Amino acid sequence: MSKLRGKIPTPDEKRLKLLLYGPAGSGKTTASINFPRPYVIDTEAGCQNDQYVRKVEDRGGAIFSTIEFDDIMSEVMALTEEEHPYKTLVIDPISTVYKVLVDRMEMKVGDEYGKHYGAANKKFEQLSAALVRLDMNVICTCHAKNQYGTGMSLIANTFDGPKKFDYLFDMVMEIQVRGEQRFAMPIKSRVETIKQNVGFEFSYESFAEAYGRDVLERDVKPVALVNAERLAVWEGLLAKLKDRGPLFREKIMTKFKVGDLSEASADVAERSIEKLQAILESEK
Secondary structure, eight states: OOOOOOOOOOOOGGGOOOEEEETTTSHHHHHHHHSSSSSESSSSSSGGGGGHHHHHHHHTOOOEEOHHHHHEEEHHHHHHHOSSSSSEEEEHHHHHHHHHHHHHHHHHHOOGGGHHHHHHHHHHHHHHHHHSSSEEEEEEEEEEEEEEEEEGGGEEEEOOOTGGGGGGOSSEEEEEETTTTEEEEEEOOOTTTTTTOOOOEHHHHHHHHHHHHHHHHHHOOOOBBBBBHHHHHHHHHHHHTTTGGGHHHHHHHHHHOOOSGSSSSSSHHHHHHHHHHHHHHOOO
């Protein structure tokens, strides 16, 4: 029997992961909450406006307001493992979350050599992994900021967020307002039907037609996290390998981008358990 664990991908496994940025008033929030059944994590109290509340309600969604990273992680984990009616997670804007987290890390670890940024980025990697794992459409909005080149010459606008945060998204789009119309400019696209650097008038209908309405509107499947029994096995194996140094456990969590082993999916836990068992077996 083959030991290979790869499987042929199916369309059901595809999920939208979209980073949407633009200046204030460009319509990022409006664009996001028009997606199916939005669960909005509102970080600037922007969705408390009556027009947004009505729109979210009409779309079968809900709003949770916070600026705290740990609160957001808790919501994402619950959306991952619980059955619920929501289909699109919107974090609006995520720029605020990052800035607050950097401030929190500065108070915790100091700012010498920029280590507060390093600590904040490490925690954000956990969120990135959780968003990839989540079986929902994910839309993160960002403020726009200027991007400068040689001699501080203005090149373009870019998103205001942690470096490399855009790597996890299969699409990054800048929202632009032209008169009374809203346009989207795909800065990055892994989607064949939405071309990079080819702008289009943005609406949910136009986006769904290009991206695939069936993918955007399909029901969510809960992702099984590691259960208590297998978590105990995992912990036990790590305890047996503690002689490998105090950072061994941390390396495992960094590899799988979790802040705690209990945040890992069942599949991730099993892969790690198998590898740790193989290490112990080889040392006999």
